[in-house]
Amino acid sequence: MRRTTLSALALTCTALLASVTPAFADSATPSPVPSPTEVPSATAAPTPSAEPTEPPSSTAPSAAPTRAPQDGQVSVVPSGAPDTGETTPAANSSTERGGLVGGGAAALLVAGGATAFVVRRRRANGA
């Protein structure tokens, strides 16, 4: 009888552990959408004097684009790399998480039911 109870307890714990771990592994938050409506305050007036002139000698032999002695073509050089890829929002994972929690609960229920069934059968048999 004690062996039966112990094995039932071990089974329930295993099922509980297995269900809890994946359910909360994903803690992603929805990614913020960039605010493209923002109007830059910089005027469109070119500022040629601010651009450093590139000496002709510094041009790379073949891979780099041809350098021109004049400047001011791109009047304001942006900093860094543009972020031109909005990935799939993490909000998707909320439904996924719901499924995981539901699945875990269902599994727990099944495990509990099975345990109760086994214990009852054992008791009935006088094991």
Add this chain to the structure above:
Amino acid sequence: MTALTRRAFAAGAMASLLVGCGGQETEPTADAQSRRSRDREASAGERSPSPNSARALGRSTPVRLRIPAIAVDTPLILLGLAADGTAQVPPITADDRAGWYRHSPTPGQVGPSVILGHVTVGEYGDGVFRRLGELRRGDRIVARREDGTSAQFAVSAVRTVAKADFPADEVYGDVNRPELRLITCGGPREGEEYRDNVIVFAELDSATPAP
């Protein structure tokens, strides 16, 4: 081991299996696409300036961009600088459009004209420049301008570069002929961002006058 104990173990195993099957995060195909793009980079990397570039045009805002090779036909919006000093990007909408960076020359003018577009637009799926990395050297790009003229470019190189090593000088640096830069994101996703940028370099091939 009695039959009952065996049954108890079987029930437990089934329960564990049920739980284990829940929610496997699917890996996006961006990795595979990145690999393809990187392979392509090698073949398109070397550039040789075309000796007979078409005559440059005057300034006129671009209104539409067509890239037949990858079925792109998009209106162009105006982009400036974002608050953090980076280039502004088009808004995330279902009808994704590309945008011309308005501090760069207009397509057909001498200098590097810069056009940006998304590779993906979140829940809306593919962006207008989703297939930019598939372009090959010599592919045609046509920019229609407000004054009715069109500037036709030929792709000279397609590069995939890590965002951390974005080649600002090659993209925005001065050139002595009309050129075009198309920029989007690429490579594998790192968190909520793409690791790389895909940059298409193109040179003016011909310019058609206003009808």
